[in-house]
Amino acid sequence: MIGYLGAGALLAGLVMAGFAALLSFWAGRQENAVFVQIGRRAFYASAGMIVVAAALLELGLLSHDFSLAYVAEHSDLSTPWPLVAAAFYGGQEGSLLYWALVLGLLGSASLIASSRLGLRLAAYAAGILAAIETFLLVVLVFVASPFGLLSITPPDGLGLNPVLRDGGMLIHPPVVLAGFASFAIPFGFAAAALLAGRSDAAWIAHTRRFALLAWALQGTGLVLGMWWAYHVLGWGGYWGWDPVENVALMPWLATTAYLHSSQVQERQGRLRAWNFSLVILAFLLVVFGTFIVRSGVVPSVHTFALSAIGPWFLGFLFVCIVFSIALLALRAGSLASVTRPAPTVSRESAFVLQNLLLIGVIAVVFWGTVLPMVSGLFGQERVVGVPYYERAAGPLFVVLLALMAAGPLLPWRHARASLLRALRWPVAAAGVVLVALLLGGVRSVPALLAIALAAAAGTTCLVEYSRMGLKLRRSGRGWAQAAAVIVRKRRRYGAYLAHLGMVVLVVGLAGSHFWQQEKTLSLKPGDSVSIAGYTLTYTGAEQRRLADHTELVGSMQLGDQTLEPARATYAGLGGQSLTHAAISSTPIADVYVVLAGVNSDGSASFQIFINPLVVWIWAGGLILILGVMLGNVGERRTALELQVARAISPQPA
Amino acid sequence: MIPGLKWALLGAVVAACVGYLVYSAAGGSSEYYLSVSELRAHATSGDVRVAGVVQNDVQRSDGGLHVLFTEKDTTASIPVEYRGTLPDIFQPGITVVAEGRLGTDGIFHARAVLAKCPSRFATTPYNQ
Numbered sequence: 169m170i171g172y173l174g175a176g177a178l179l180a181g182l183v184m185a186g187f188a189a190l191l192s193f194w195a196g197r198q199e200n201a202v203f204v205q206i207g208r209r210a211f212y213a214s215a216g217m218i219v220v221a222a223a224l225l226e227l228g229l230l231s232h233d234f235s236l237a238y239v240a241e242h243s244d245l246s247t248p249w250p251l252v253a254a255a256f257y258g259g260q261e262g263s264l265l266y267w268a269l270v271l272g273l274l275g276s277a278s279l280i281a282s283s284r285l286g287l288r289l290a291a292y293a294a295g296i297l298a299a300i301e302t303f304l305l306v307v308l309v310f311v312a313s314p315f316g317l318l319s320i321t322p323p324d325g326l327g328l329n330p331v332l333r334d335g336g337m338l339i340h341p342p343v344v345l346a347g348f349a350s351f352a353i354p355f356g357f358a359a360a361a362l363l364a365g366r367s368d369a370a371w372i373a374h375t376r377r378f379a380l381l382a383w384a385l386q387g388t389g390l391v392l393g394m395w396w397a398y399h400v401l402g403w404g405g406y407w408g409w410d411p412v413e414n415v416a417l418m419p420w421l422a423t424t425a426y427l428h429s430s431q432v433q434e435r436q437g438r439l440r441a442w443n444f445s446l447v448i449l450a451f452l453l454v455v456f457g458t459f460i461v462r463s464g465v466v467p468s469v470h471t472f473a474l475s476a477i478g479p480w481f482l483g484f485l486f487v488c489i490v491f492s493i494a495l496l497a498l499r500a501g502s503l504a505s506v507t508r509p510a511p512t513v514s515r516e517s518a519f520v521l522q523n524l525l526l527i528g529v530i531a532v533v534f535w536g537t538v539l540p541m542v543s544g545l546f547g548q549e550r551v552v553g554v555p556y557y558e559r560a561a562g563p564l565f566v567v568l569l570a571l572m573a574a575g576p577l578l579p580w581r582h583a584r585a586s587l588l589r590a591l592r593w594p595v596a597a598a599g600v601v602l603v604a605l606l607l608g609g610v611r612s613v614p615a616l617l618a619i620a621l622a623a624a625a626g627t628t629c630l631v632e633y634s635r636m637g638l639k640l641r642r643s644g645r646g647w648a649q650a651a652a653v654i655v656r657k658r659r660r661y662g663a664y665l666a667h668l669g670m671v672v673l674v675v676g677l678a679g680s681h682f683w684q685q686e687k688t689l690s691l692k693p694g695d696s697v698s699i700a701g702y703t704l705t706y707t708g709a710e711q712r713r714l715a716d717h718t719e720l721v722g723s724m725q726l727g728d729q730t731l732e733p734a735r736a737t738y739a740g741l742g743g744q745s746l747t748h749a750a751i752s753s754t755p756i757a758d759v760y761v762v763l764a765g766v767n768s769d770g771s772a773s774f775q776i777f778i779n780p781l782v783v784w785i786w787a788g789g790l791i792l793i794l795g796v797m798l799g800n801v802g803e804r805r806t807a808l809e810l811q812v813a814r815a816i817s818p819q820p821a
Numbered sequence: 822m823i824p825g826l827k828w829a830l831l832g833a834v835v836a837a838c839v840g841y842l843v844y845s846a847a848g849g850s851s852e853y854y855l856s857v858s859e860l861r862a863h864a865t866s867g868d869v870r871v872a873g874v875v876q877n878d879v880q881r882s883d884g885g886l887h888v889l890f891t892e893k894d895t896t897a898s899i900p901v902e903y904r905g906t907l908p909d910i911f912q913p914g915i916t917v918v919a920e921g922r923l924g925t926d927g928i929f930h931a932r933a934v935l936a937k938c939p940s941r942f943a944t945t946p947y948n949q
Contacts, residue, residue: 401908401909402906402909403906403908512827520828520831521831521835524831524832524835524836525835527835528835528836528838528839531839531843532839532842532843532846535843535847536847539847539851540854548853548854548855548859549853549854549855550851550852550853550854551851551852551853551854551870552846552847552850552851552852553850553852553920555846555850556846556847556850556851557846558846559842559845559846559850560839560842560843560845560846560847561842563838563842564838564839564842688886688904688905688906690883690884690886745909746909747906747909762906764884764885764886764906765881765884765885765886766884767883767884771884772884773883773884773885773886775886775905775906
């Protein structure tokens with residue numbers, strides 16, 4: 169029953185979305201306000217149908233309706249219900265439905281207030297979003313339906329892999345997927361602005377929140393993915409430059425570039441073609457990433473269920489590329505800047521350089537990701553490993569950090585003679601940290617650069633905060649009022665907070681990357697091992713029996729702490745085992761112990777990692793997200809109003 | 822100065838730097854990705870990655886830290902030796918990618934063994 173209803177809802181959604189796309193384009197061309205409104209409502213209706221389909225699938229999962237192939241393949245009776253509910257986005261078909269759902273909801277939200285952008289732009293935006301939704305629904309209805317029925321209803325489902333039975337798995341995939349889905353909103357409005365021949369920044373202002381949301385979701389998804397890999401996979405690391413990780417990183421980098429360069433257009437009216445290109449690039453990278461991940465064309469440690477949707481996404485990618493290039497070529501003439509170019513040393517130049525470097529990082533990651541495919545065409549397949557990414561992208565990240573330190577202190581227009589004066593605090597901080605590290609015996613140049621420049625970038629943010637505070641204090645107003653100003657100008661100070669989070673994150677990445685120590689060894693009960701100043705004593709192993717699995721626990725004493733790394737064995741799933749790494753976290757370093765096995769003579773084998781500053785990564789990620797939220801929530805004077813005012817009377821800033 | 826020329830120059834400089842970085846980094850660290858039979862067909866001296874299915878002859882010693890197993894594709898097989906902790910889902914029947922080099926002793930000495938990670942919630946799909 170659920171199967172038929174769900175399939176019906178998806179089909180109705182498809183019809184609505186297709187209708188919305190065709191009608192919106194036609195009505196936009198005719199500038200027919202009534203039909204534009206109807207087209208928009210058809211999009212809402214389509215989103216409503218997707219909500220119904222999603223609710224039905226969730227109902228099927230929670231009621232264990234194993235007549236649905238998707239339910240039988242992705243859940244079973246013994247799985248706890250939150251994980252059963254999470255199976256909604258755990259499989260191929262369900263994750264596509266989830267994508268369509270997020271696009272429907274966010275797309276509707278972005279269209280509600282879109283009419284003030286002008287009839288044509290709003291209509292085209294609805295048309296493009298509806299066209300993307302139509303594509304997803306075609307795949308969902310005809311190729312990968314989550315409502316496929318089994319001919320015989322099995323008594324129980326197949327359940328899910330124990331590696332995925334983790335709380336992190338409940339939030340990581342939906343956040344990443346929602347991030348992927350939300351990139352379509354800025355793209356839709358950018359392409360619509362190009363189609364409508366509007367080169368002003370109204371579309372930027374209108375979709376700023378959605379771009380920030382996409383960026384924040386994707387960033388959170390990346391950090392959660394790292395957190396999950398670190399805590400669950402038990403290999404002592406968090407990032408492996410796997411194609412699946414790379415394709416999630418690239419759109420995020422493109423959006424990072426766009427969030428900075430769009431400020432240039434909002435303030436100075438320049439970089440218009442560039443901003444269009446960046447938003448289009450971010451969206452194309454999302455589609456490309458989905459194709460890569462779902463088609464199995466590059467070797468990855470993640471094997472996704474291979475299915476028929478690969479060619480569909482390749483076709484969609486091709487259409488999107490042709491459409492985007494044609495659109496940019498069509499409007500290239502009208503996108504030239506009208507105002508005077510910025511001086512060489514200015515905030516604007518810093519943004520441009522930062523953008524170019526981020527594109528450079530994307531190029532590095534892209535090349536590493538597609539190399540197996542490209543080299544496979546011309547002979548034997550080749551792959552690159554972690555050292556490639558570190559060597560090629562590392563220097564670019566160092567320059568980006570330096571820009572993060574200097575950029576916010578550069579003026580928008582001409583740099584006054586006080587440039588060196590403005591940079592004195594970050595330079596001093598970098599110098600102090602550099603000397604301290606050298607005295608501490610650090611000789612690795614990349615480590616010295618990364619930490620010193622992170623200190624400089626952090627100092628820059630603190631200088632900006634304290635400057636505002638001091639100015640207010642000197643004018644006789646209290647700290648409470650200073651705080652109020654920071655809250656009022658939260659777009660700016662939210663951005664600095666995000667920068668600060670990035671700095672903390674970078675310190676964590678650098679610390680764990682440059683100073684990780686690892687030891688693999690066997691110990692008899694009572695034996696101790698010393699690594700990086702930490703002394704661990706193996707006290708003995710025991711077998712524990714839990715509800716659905718057994719655990720072999722090898723206890724380790726670290727000071728007055730007992731670490732219990734374990735190997736769990738799930739009898740129900742072909743005897744698959746699962747590592748439970750024991751992690752003792754402090755802000756200085758994590759002691760990360762993996763139990764490899766226990767020998768017949770009572771000794772046990774361990775792999776021990778000392779991972780310095782890993783906690784900083786998670787803390788930095790959290791601060792980053794808080795900064796974005798502060799900068800995004802409830803902006804009082806919307807940038808759109810400013811933009812509309814500027815569009816009416818263009819003034820040289 | 823022609824407007825935009827400055828940034829075009831900057832872009833060219835950045836592009837040249839990125840090109841150099843990619844070229845030098847990829848030249849130094851790219852490896853062949855082979856199936857077992859491809860490795861058998863043309864033995865290479867450098868590091869390679871070999872993909873194949875783990876056979877039912879996994880021998881572990883030293884508390885599971887030292888592993889010997891056979892990796893096989895449709896036609897050829899190769900003995901693999903590895904020291905270290907293995908991925909959790911490592912077991913006979915799964916596909917692994919061993920990274921290392923073929924020794925003169927005919928054994929593939931792996932530096933790393935990667936297992937294909939299950940990214941879906943199901944274990945095996947039903948054959949409909």
